[in-house]
Amino acid sequence: MNLRAAALVNFNPGVWMATTADIRLRNQSDIRMTLTQSESLTVAMQPALVQIPGAWFLMGSDSGQDCERPIHRVWVDDFLLAATQVTNADYDLFLRATGALPPPFRHDPHFNHPEQPVAGVSWHEATRYCEWLSTHSGRAYRLPTEAEWEYSARGGLEQRQFPWGDESPQSLPDYASRWQHGPEQVARYAPNGFGLYDIGDNVHEWCSDWYDPNYYAISPERNPRGPEQCPLQPARKSSRGGSWRHHIKVAHCAARSSIPPEFHYADYGFRVACD
16 A cells, blocks of 8 residues: 555655644655655655644553553653554665564565564564664654553543544454454554554554553653563563454553563564654
């Protein structure tokens, strides 16, 4: 799928920003100006970014796992979050530029479409991608925190179960026929209230935090970034969102998950944040 932007609000070679309903242009012929080869690469690298407004919200859930309790009030500063999960096309630019090894599922036909989210990337590889993107774009990219991710997934709906409200995932269009053998191409269905696509489904998304199942009891109110270290052995990094291979394909907004940062799972990907 060749993603198209509906509107471009602010363009220069170092900044590629779209409105909340936009997806970046992949075809340089769509850009009505002449770019150097270096500028064209910068444009290709940059994700469409959604402005997430700073606000208080209620984080957690009383109806989920124990690690989602207690519900607590959290402030998140405004930041930018990618409209989509990092795709194979995005990640291939990183692989070609750095000579890094591809994820273990990269050549599987169920995982190798350019517009599918890259799957099987470890936490360490996701952070290296952010570092590479920061170096070559001039912007500070990183993984989102758990608090940032949950606030963004809610899309302005306070304490609703899912990004669209409280209706079950089975109520989504085409739910029964989606995610049959792997993740689907990004941005095929409507975004949430903030303009984020596939937030809560497709693949688990790495977060920056170390994982602690009891962290909510001691979490600071403003911009929590997780514990200094994971209390579990082996240590785990936090992740959020649903998975194409789970029985229920869409996770509720407060759902937490974690695995060791060196693992490569076929249902793990990521999306980038930017300050």
